[in-house]
Amino acid sequence: MPTDIFPTPPVEAPPSSKLAIVAALAANLAIAVIKFVAAAFTGSSAMLAEGIHSVVDTANEWLLLLGLRKSQRPAHAGRPFGYGRELYFWSFVVAICIFAIGGGISIYEGIEHLRHPTPLGDPTWNYVVLGLAFLFDGASFLVARRTFNEQRAGRPFWTTFRESKDPSIFVVLFEDAADLLGLLVAFLGVFLSHQLHNPRLDGAASLLIGVILLVVAGLLLRENRSLLLGEPAGTDLLGQITAHARADAAVVAVAEPLSSYLSPHEILLVLRVEFVPRLAATELTQAVERLRTSIQQQFPDIRHVFIQPAFLQNA
Incomplete structure (x- = not known):
């Protein structure tokens, strides 16, 4: 979602x-x-x-x-x-x-x-x-x-x-x-x-x-x-975002983020995330929203976040 x-x-x-x-x-x-x-x-x-x-x-x-x-x-x-x-x-x-x-x-x-x-x-x-x-x-x-x-x-x-x-x-x-x-x-x-x-x-x-x-x-x-x-965000910033996402208790794995600068201080971010199995639909929705909100609070230049729950075998 x-x-x-x-x-x-x-x-x-x-x-x-x-x-x-x-x-x-x-x-x-x-x-x-x-x-x-x-x-x-x-x-x-x-x-x-x-x-x-x-x-x-x-x-x-x-x-x-x-x-x-x-x-x-x-x-x-x-x-x-x-x-x-x-x-x-x-x-x-x-x-x-x-x-x-x-x-x-x-x-x-x-x-x-x-x-x-x-x-x-x-x-x-x-x-x-x-x-x-x-x-x-x-x-x-x-x-x-x-x-x-x-x-x-x-x-x-x-x-x-x-x-x-x-x-x-x-x-x-x-x-x-x-x-x-x-x-x-x-x-x-x-x-x-x-x-x-x-x-x-x-x-x-x-x-x-x-x-x-x-x-x-x-x-x-x-x-x-x-x-x-459309330049991507820097590798340091993307690494920090990945580490931040992996620290969430509901996250199992995170794929390499996709990003693009829309303006000097406006980044679009796509994050494919594998969550803990067997989460209820309500719990998954809450986990996605919590992760999105925490990313934007921690990294103000991330203005648009798309989080895609996925199964990441090799992540």
């Missing part, structure tokens, strides 16, 4: 996640405006690429906020498990935007500037804008890093990234890191172009910014695709 908890309230996004996204959106919107102004005055291809990069990032933060809002809609008969994966879908769209728009246009601008180099104007605008942009992006990056470090809890960076189920945190972190690295490349492109009187170096900087965006987008696409397809 499979059993599941009745419709549960939507999972609210942690305030820190929204704060990191809003901080990045405000920073990128301001930076995009001043970058385009600087590009218009100086004719810098790298600065134009950076302006495009900031516009894409601004749109991306808005899409992440949209995904957070849509993912928190309550479940109903047409969507019994809610809309948690909306966040994963929109995060995947963000990664595509970084790849196709940010990286693609930056590379196109770089190639065009290499083919048809034009002398740059007064670089003062570029240096002022790059300095301001670095301050804005740096502040946004610090907010995103602090939020990500709260999730890390002392674990290695790449381990936390691979195991993270909350793209609203790591997408912003990677975007801000790409922003800062791109600003350094743009500065070198402008500086060396003027010092060496070679405008092609500015185009080469634009190409390098595009490559940086493609690499970041590739990492995000891979991780978000995995989340969108």
Whole structure:
């Protein structure tokens, strides 16, 4: 008799996640405006690429906020498990935007500037804008890093990234890191172009910014695709759930749990359990309900539990 908890309230996004996204959106919107102004005055291809990069990032933060809002809609008969994966879908769209728009246009601008180099104007605008942009992006990056470090809890960076189920945190972190690295490349492109009187170096900087965006987008696409397809819960968590179930007096054996993340803090769990033989129907119902309730109390992220009584010869 499979059993599941009745419709549960939507999972609210942690305030820190929204704060990191809003901080990045405000920073990128301001930076995009001043970058385009600087590009218009100086004719810098790298600065134009950076302006495009900031516009894409601004749109991306808005899409992440949209995904957070849509993912928190309550479940109903047409969507019994809610809309948690909306966040994963929109995060995947963000990664595509970084790849196709940010990286693609930056590379196109770089190639065009290499083919048809034009002398740059007064670089003062570029240096002022790059300095301001670095301050804005740096502040946004610090907010995103602090939020990500709260999730890390002392674990290695790449381990936390691979195991993270909350793209609203790591997408912003990677975007801000790409922003800062791109600003350094743009500065070198402008500086060396003027010092060496070679405008092609500015185009080469634009190409390098595009490559940086493609690499970041590739990492995000891979991780978000995995989340969108439904990653299982971690082996440690599943092991704890199995041990918890086996500790129940009415349980004889437990098969390996089946699970899937529906949102960063919402897991669907299917548990095949062999109960003590010759339990009356009422006793079996009580045992199933007791086990379901205790699992959800012990592990708050397990929002949907299906317990299937079964005969497990090899469990």
